[in-house]
Amino acid sequence: MKTTHSNSRRNFMKFVGASSLFAVTPGMAADTTTPHIVVVGGGFSGATCAKYLKMWGGSSVNVTIIEANPTYVSPILSNLVLNGQKTISDLSFTYGDLSSKYGINMIHTTVDSVDKNNQTLALANGSSVKYDKLVLAAGMDFIQVNDYDITKVPHAWKAGEQIDLLKAQIDAMVDGDTFTMTIPPAPYRCPPGPYERACVVADYLKNNKGFNNCKVNVFDANANITIEEETFTAKFAEYGVVYTPSTTVTNVDDSTRTLTYTENDESKTLTSTVLNVIPKQKAASIVFTAGVNTGNWAPINPLSYESVLTSGIYIIGDSQGTGQPKAGHMGNSEAKVCADAILRTLNGVTLYASPKTNSACYSPTSSTEASWITAVFKYDANENKMVIANKGSGAPSTSNYGKMFSWSGNLFTDTFS
Numbered sequence: 001m002k003t004t005h006s007n008s009r010r011n012f013m014k015f016v017g018a019s020s021l022f023a024v025t026p027g028m029a030a031d032t033t034t035p036h037i038v039v040v041g042g043g044f045s046g047a048t049c050a051k052y053l054k055m056w057g058g059s060s061v062n063v064t065i066i067e068a069n070p071t072y073v074s075p076i077l078s079n080l081v082l083n084g085q086k087t088i089s090d091l092s093f094t095y096g097d098l099s100s101k102y103g104i105n106m107i108h109t110t111v112d113s114v115d116k117n118n119q120t121l122a123l124a125n126g127s128s129v130k131y132d133k134l135v136l137a138a139g140m141d142f143i144q145v146n147d148y149d150i151t152k153v154p155h156a157w158k159a160g161e162q163i164d165l166l167k168a169q170i171d172a173m174v175d176g177d178t179f180t181m182t183i184p185p186a187p188y189r190c191p192p193g194p195y196e197r198a199c200v201v202a203d204y205l206k207n208n209k210g211f212n213n214c215k216v217n218v219f220d221a222n223a224n225i226t227i228e229e230e231t232f233t234a235k236f237a238e239y240g241v242v243y244t245p246s247t248t249v250t251n252v253d254d255s256t257r258t259l260t261y262t263e264n265d266e267s268k269t270l271t272s273t274v275l276n277v278i279p280k281q282k283a284a285s286i287v288f289t290a291g292v293n294t295g296n297w298a299p300i301n302p303l304s305y306e307s308v309l310t311s312g313i314y315i316i317g318d319s320q321g322t323g324q325p326k327a328g329h330m331g332n333s334e335a336k337v338c339a340d341a342i343l344r345t346l347n348g349v350t351l352y353a354s355p356k357t358n359s360a361c362y363s364p365t366s367s368t369e370a371s372w373i374t375a376v377f378k379y380d381a382n383e384n385k386m387v388i389a390n391k392g393s394g395a396p397s398t399s400n401y402g403k404m405f406s407w408s409g410n411l412f413t414d415t416f417s
């Protein structure tokens with residue numbers, strides 16, 4: 001997972017004249033001259049950005065992550081919790097290394113609001129924090145079609161409790177029961193993830209539980225399988241997954257687990273034993289609170305990830321609206337471009353003109369096989385956007401299943417260690 005722009009490190013230690021009224025949170029060292037960069041969100045994009053800011057910026061910057069939870073649970077590999085190959089604990093990461101090895105300040109609370117005029121964040125714990133540069137790396141949020149109870153109809157698209165809930169529901173199924181999932185319109189977090197989940201669940205019910213009469217339905221808001229179409233079409237046929245494209249969810253009844261949807265302009269209903277609705281998605285709510293969104297996502301300068309609406313605020317990871325995939329590997333890659341750009345800006349150095357990013361997703365299609373897809377993006381100056389420079393993919397195999405753990409292990413280490 002290498003970001004192929006200027007990663008040979010310059011020394012950014014020579015900041016001059018940068019002003020800051022550093023964090024006013026009790027217990028944190030106050031330093032009024034060193035620029036204070038606050039990162040909201042300690043997931044793949046935020047943790048990486050903070051780590052590389054300190055690795056490359058050293059003592060010339062103060063870096064704070066404000067993260068709601070003391071433990072991060074990776075959505076990557078979380079479909080393997082559903083079939084018992086992984087546990088939530090296997091996918092959990094804490095922030096000790098980021099503090100002790102890189103000197104990053106950690107605050108565990110939620111950021112409630114952003115005062116852009118005073119460059120101050122209001123926190124749910126009652127305190128406030130001032131920033132010189134603000135990085136919003138807060139993931140994504142959902143647009144539910146109606147107000148139903150997600151403990152009864154879990155999305156399981158943010159890892160942790162939601163995944164455990166869905167697993168418990170699947171484990172309570174008996175032969176002949178129905179599992180129904182819905183896929184939102186693109187763009188959404190992890191393009192192959194829903195199709196991968198349908199395969200993992202179908203394989204688990206059939207080959208692990210020995211159920212030959214369960215039905216797995218997939219209702220897709222998109223006109224066809226959005227990615228790895230050949231792979232997932234073949235796997236759906238093998239498992240007997242019933243795939244219906246171009247459908248729109250119009251209502252979810254959590255008490256009966258009944259889905260109402262339209263297909264070819266006709267309204268239909270379906271009641272299932274387990275209903276896994278993955279709602280339509282948008283940037284994290286703090287992006288809306290900060291007012292750096294246009295529509296559902298945040299427009300940014302691809303050379304820096306700085307908002308085109310408010311200078312000094314950067315948006316990386318799932319919330320950004322560049323058209324690059326909403327993926328952890330991509331968030332990790334964007335984070336390095338952003339960290340480099342912030343340090344250059346603080347140091348009066350021109351932004352790097354040719355950034356590249358890359359993305360990779362491994363998709364388990366059973367408890368022994370996985371496929372993969374990858375893409376390299378490069379900056380196109382004429383279009384002022386990131387465009388695909390190269391891409392590749394691999395069909396499901398046991399060899400790729402093993403490589404999935406090497407790839408994810410590298411990503412986890414580069415982000416959290």
Ligand SMILES: Cc1cc2nc3c(=O)[nH]c(=O)nc-3n(C[C@H](O)[C@H](O)[C@H](O)COP(=O)(O)OP(=O)(O)OC[C@H]3O[C@@H](n4cnc5c(N)ncnc54)[C@H](O)[C@@H]3O)c2cc1C
Binds near residue numbers: 078
């Ligand atoms: C089933 C599944 C499989 C996947 N597989 C892959 C894969 O193979 N490859 C891949 O690259 N990606 C994969 N992904 C996608 C990947 O997990 C996401 O794209 C990635 O987690 C996004 O990173 P992020 O940093 O933008 O957001 P997140 O990882 O969601 O991190 C955001 C953090 O911000 C915190 N936060 C939010 N708001 C606030 C606030 N106001 N104050 C304080 N903290 C806040 C949250 O608590 C969270 O920890 C998969 C996802 C799923 C669901």
